[in-house]
Amino acid sequence: MTDLVDNFKGEFKRYKQRNPVPNFSDVIDIEQSLSKVSLFTLKVQDHPAVKGLKPVDQWKAYTLDSCPGFLIILNPFEDGGQRYWIEECIKTYPLAPNITNIDSQLSSVDQHDVWQYSKANHSKDITSKDSLMMKLRWVTLGYHYDWDNKKYYTDKHSEFPVDLSTLCKYIASVLGYPSYAPEAAIVNYYHMDSTLAGHTDHSELDHDAPLISISFGQDAIFLIGGLTKETKPEAIMLHSGDICIMSEQSRLVYHAVPRIMKAEMNRIEKCILTCNKCNGTCSEKTNSVQDKKSCDKVIDKRICNKEKEQSCDKHAVFGLFDRPSDSAEISRELSIDEQLFCDYLNCTRINVNVRQVLKPNERFPEHQNVFSCSVESKKIKLDTN
Numbered sequence: 001m002t003d004l005v006d007n008f009k010g011e012f013k014r015y016k017q018r019n020p021v022p023n024f025s026d027v028i029d030i031e032q033s034l035s036k037v038s039l040f041t042l043k044v045q046d047h048p049a050v051k052g053l054k055p056v057d058q059w060k061a062y063t064l065d066s067c068p069g070f071l072i073i074l075n076p077f078e079d080g081g082q083r084y085w086i087e088e089c090i091k092t093y094p095l096a097p098n099i100t101n102i103d104s105q106l107s108s109v110d111q112h113d114v115w116q117y118s119k120a121n122h123s124k125d126i127t128s129k130d131s132l133m134m135k136l137r138w139v140t141l142g143y144h145y146d147w148d149n150k151k152y153y154t155d156k157h158s159e160f161p162v163d164l165s166t167l168c169k170y171i172a173s174v175l176g177y178p179s180y181a182p183e184a185a186i187v188n189y190y191h192m193d194s195t196l197a198g199h200t201d202h203s204e205l206d207h208d209a210p211l212i213s214i215s216f217g218q219d220a221i222f223l224i225g226g227l228t229k230e231t232k233p234e235a236i237m238l239h240s241g242d243i244c245i246m247s248e249q250s251r252l253v254y255h256a257v258p259r260i261m262k263a264e265m266n267r268i269e270k271c272i273l274t275c276n277k278c279n280g281t282c283s284e285k286t287n288s289v290q291d292k293k294s295c296d297k298v299i300d301k302r303i304c305n306k307e308k309e310q311s312c313d314k315h316a317v318f319g320l321f322d323r324p325s326d327s328a329e330i331s332r333e334l335s336i337d338e339q340l341f342c343d344y345l346n347c348t349r350i351n352v353n354v355r356q357v358l359k360p361n362e363r364f365p366e367h368q369n370v371f372s373c374s375v376e377s378k379k380i381k382l383d384t385n
Contacts, residue, residue, distance in 0.1 A: 177209065
């Protein structure tokens with residue numbers, strides 16, 4: 001049998017190379033051109049507006065002509081609506097019991113709060129190579145993917161974030177998957193020199209449910225090919241807020257990220273802009289906006305004062321924004337925190353990849369019920385030798 005030609009690897013190397021800089025003219029940027037894509041009709045009916053997202057009838061979704069089942073929803077978040085999710089990825093998701101790539105390097109209790117520890121120890125440059133935030137590359141949520149065995153296990157599990165589950169169920173229902181169950185996620189943290197090699201996501205037991213992948217921060221070139229590496233992949237530019245769906249025939253195809261690209265500054269500003277008060281007028285920067293319903297910035301959950309200000313309902317994403325009491329100390333801390341937040345996002349792309357692991361009413365096979373037992377068995381063997 002003749003070996004299949006690997007046409008995927010060549011494209012990956014082409015877009016990855018730094019010197020000389022490759023020609024990006026073949027990269028599909030749907031915001032600039034609709035060649036090679038077709039408009040996808042969404043399930044607009046019976047989907048009430050969700051805070052932080054544009055109404056569904058304003059979403060723009062496209063299929064890739066060469067890859068049936070692969071969809072891209074162009075940033076459906078309101079201006080500022082990504083801020084909450086970026087903060088969750090940076091501050092909340094890396095906390096235990098979620099698992100990260102740097103858990104084994106954390107020698108003290110303080111270090112397990114990666115953001116706070118990095119902020120305290122690298123207050124002038126959180127993007128230093130010694131910062132834990134720059135060493136953080138992935139976090140697993142829900143069923144924790146075992147990288148060594150490439151499997152999920154019943155007992156290797158923590159509660160899946162309720163807010164992220166709500167968001168993904170909503171997205172899935174708009175696409176025609178009303179019974180979608182988010183059960184596992186991998187949050188990837190890319191820096192400007194990061195890549196992700198070609199691979200397929202096949203460890204889940206349910207391949208009928210789609211993968212939902214949400215981009216935040218810097219741009220990325222995304223390669224998507226076929227069921228084998230013989231298929232030459234298409235290159236697609238992903239921007240902050242874009243959502244990719246791998247479903248049907250595209251669910252098990254090869255894909256990769258060969259390059260992170262610098263995003264336009266105004267695009268990043270729209271992701272993370274905050275306002276101290278959303279009571280009709282947002283801020284001096286948007287003082288032409290007088291209608292509360294048109295307010296285009298998200299309330300920062302750390303700086304709003306319950307007693308002095310009224311919450312902007314549109315910006316309290318899923319009702320999760322709280323307002324601590326005001327003080328000079330908090331204001332001082334926030335100004336530092338805000339700068340570090342922006343510095344980090346200025347050199348980082350965050351990708352939240354959510355998947356359903358099991359079919360409805362399905363259980364793991366017996367050999368995937370005993371991850372912790374297998375580890376304990378190995379310990380017993382070592383102790384008896």
